[in-house]
Amino acid sequence: AAGVIQSPRHLIKEKRETATLKCYPIPRHDTVYWYQQGPGQDPQFLISFYEKMQSDKGSIPDRFSAQQFSDYHSELNMSSLELGDSALYFCASSRGTEGNTIYFGEGSWLTVV
């Protein structure tokens, strides 16, 4: 079965640079979520989109922005990167928003040096 696809899987950026992560949800899933997992931490919710509109917002820094496109893929843009942004970034998707099971991608490793 098709899963959530994330790219790139790994990237290294310098402080103050910009990074963009892409996410392709499972076919027919209309909701996309972004989570950040720091070293030794549990995943923290950043933001979600349903039908291309922002549906929920969590602990996403102002330096980060995201959107969902007409084909339902999503991009997370991170600017003015800081060392503390180094983490595993998960995209996840579901069909609908209420109580539906959320399926995660394999994650994108961001290292800021």
Add this chain to the structure above:
Amino acid sequence: AQTVTQSQPEMSVQEAETVTLSCTYDTSENNYYLFWYKQPPSRQMILVIRQEAYKQQNATENRFSVNFQKAAKSFSLKISDSQLGDTAMYFCAFMIEGYSTLTFGKGTMLLVSP
């Protein structure tokens, strides 16, 4: 605010044995969903099992089953016939009905040894 507590940072079990991972949560909501996710060394987040709070029957998926005690706000995961591939970090997670975000516990690292 909702909180999820996993009181066992690490657990170990031998192959073929049974192990139970604990999870408690705190909420004033009546309708919600509970999940167990598994994160192996590859760091992929894999859904193990899901439980709707309005269902009294405990969810089961092959070797994985839960003991859901709504009054006690407890949601433990039992793994039967443990396999080496079960070695992973296990996260308990909570979602309020009407919302779409997961709140995770801190995780329990399970090591299955031969």
